[in-house]
Amino acid sequence: MIRLDNISKQNGHQILFIEASAVLNKGEKVGLVGPNGAGKTTLFRMITGRELPDEGQVAVDRGVTIGYFSQDVGEMAGRSSVAEVMDGAGPVSIVAAELKELETAMADPERADEMEAIIERYGEVQHRFQELDGYALEGRAREVLAGLSFSQEMMDGDVGKLSGGWKMRVALARILLMRPDVMLLDEPSNHLDLESLIWLEAFLKDYDGALLMTSHDREFMNRIVNKIIEIDGGTLTTYSGDYAFYEKQRALAEQQQQAQFERQQAMLAKEIKFIERFKARASHAAQVQSRVKKLDKIERVEPPRRRQTVAFDFPPAPRSGDDVVILKDVHKGYGNRSIYSGLDFSVRRKERWCVMGINGAGKSTLLKLVAGATEPDDGSVTVGSSVKMGYFAQHAMDLLDGERTVFEELEYAFPQAGQGSLRTLAGCFGFSGDDVEKKCRVLSGGEKARLVMALMLFDPPNFLVLDEPTNHLDMATKEMLIAALAQYEGTMLFVSHDRHFLAALSNRVLEVTPEGVHTYGGGYTEYVDRTGYEAPGLRS
Incomplete structure (x- = not known):
């Protein structure tokens, strides 16, 4: 459905991607991981076309609909939370808007001479609205908002009066109601209480489209994803399995790379020691030259990149009473x-x-x-x-x-x-x-x-x-x-x-x-x- 082919991307002096490739297939649920600033949000923006790679290409299959939830929810005010959510429901919301316009036109006496065409068009649009299950739209919007812990009062109140955290939930509800072919969710678990989180978990498990998401909640990630794409040092590496499997595989790969690096370093040291010892002896000239050429051709194994993690040790606290x-x-x-x-x-x-x-x-x-x-x-x-x-x-x-x-x-x-x-x-x-x-x-x-x-x-x-x-x-x-x-x-x-x-x-x-x-x-x-x-x- 979505392919990233040899993409390279640089922001200012920071290189985010170097000839990186990955694929998101139909029905896959993928966790996108990497240290802060590695380029996760940039990747989302490239998939949605908001940014372009410097090199390579992002290919999205024809006709695939994408819903993108980001932490930047924009302005919301002047209508109810339910109306705000329904407005983002993709094609059905566009059809609903036209239906409303046609209803207004039918009630306008000044457009009497157009009435036959308006009524004909109204029938076509109404049929399309029914096909898209539009009459159930409000009920579904309320169901999603209830899952995200909205009370009836909050659903019907002015969305502009909500806090930033609740507006985030409204923005998330819009994408969930839309049910696109592909969901891109950037930290959907932020600002959610435990009840909402568990509801969202169940919703995403049942969702039959493709999903690419970031989350700082390992339990949430573990229960939903079946594949991990890791951004690290400009490359994209794919792991089949949940977050716990990825952690084990990554640690194993690091151990193997470290062992390879150490073996090669020992071999190089041995060869260099031989060269240093015999380079002045004419009797060993051919052997020395042969080993120098051999060293030049060896592809060097890099040590694994160490993520900077610092442990915090508590100084001992004074003892309290019982x-x-x-x-x-x-x-x-x-x-x-x-x-x-x-x-x-x-x-x-x-x-x-x-x-x-x-x-x-x-x-x-x-x-x-x-x-x-x-x-x-x-x-x-x-x-x-x-x-x-x-x-x-x-x-x-x-x-x-x-x-x-x-x-x-x-x-x-x-x-x-x-x-x-x-x-x-x-x-x-x-x-x-x-x-x-x-x-x-x-x-x-x-x-x-x-x-x-x-x-x-x-x-x-x-x-x-x-x-x-x-x-x-x-x-x-x-x-x-x-x-x-x-x-x-x-x-x-x-x-x-x-x-x-x-x-x-x-x-x-x-x-x-x-x-x-x-x-x-x-x-x-x-x-x-x-x-x-x-x-x-x-x-x-």
Whole structure:
């Protein structure tokens, strides 16, 4: 369906592709992977014709429809979410628009002399609309939006009043409703809660078209894709299998290449030693010349390219008391809506609670109550002795000073720290070289999240309260964070939609439901085994 033939592409001084080739066949579900800045979004743009390769060609079979979801959703305002989604449904939305125009024309007395032609055309268009299942379009649009956690009120309200994250979901819903021959999805799992993520997983599994997508959620990727295309060092390499298979194969290929490289280096060293030893002896001149020629002809094996991954080690946090936080008979509501009524809940030292609950159940509210970011209407929240809390909230990223550079922000927070240790800290969280000189106002969402995380973890608290800490983080940073938190000696209370993060770090589950809260001993994996669902109310 889509072929990339020997494409080369350069952006400024950065070479993205060098004679790279890959194929997307009918019905394939492919994960596109590679480090940040490798050219994933550029590849999408070349497939859609928004950018052209410098050399080579991108060939799309005739008549193939492509739906492209990107992080740049553009302006939306002035109509309902449902109308916005229906407008992007491909051919059927164009037919629907003409049908509406013809209905207006039929009601216009000034066009009476054209009425016969208008009615004839209306019949043709109506027949085409029925063929495209147009009358079911609104129902299908509402079904997709409901799957992405929209309430009826949000579906019918002005799309312009939604936050950026919800507008992303509207843009995604447009592509899903369109059901094109090929879907290109650039980070569709961003901004989704766990329920929406699991719904989208099921939708994409049932979708019979071809799919090419990027995602920072390894579990999501694993369950959908059956092929991986990796961008690395300007080349495209294809692996048959899911993301876990790709990781194993890539590691194996790296080991084999390293072994080949080392064998060749040993052989070269031996040959060079012989040449050096006997080059001055006339009796060995022929042998020396023969070996020099042989060395010139040998194709050199390159060592495997090492991805830059830096481990973050927690300095030891001070020990807290055994009672970290106690909530007693807590009541909390917003307006007429009660979120908690008589909540009793306590966190003990070294417990790692993940908080589960449907959208709007009160997960973030619980974290705010614990962190002191909001007060209970009644009851008490008591933080234990010697507790030093670190709170990561979504709005924390807005508190960065836009005019400071990354390094200045770190220096401002830790004036006593040495430059070397701050540079190491910045490197752990993906800011290397000139990146530390970027002003905070130009940072991407992922970069801001990483900087806030660095600020919070450098002088480690003994109680971490984390609200969606993995939003915006790429897979490599997530893995680093999970590895660091696995070694962390303190206590945790967190909300996350990333199942890999939940399974790796929780040892307790608090489920928030309309009927009250339920607690489970054991972590997220045990919770799924015991309840039979991955998120409240959703069967796995």
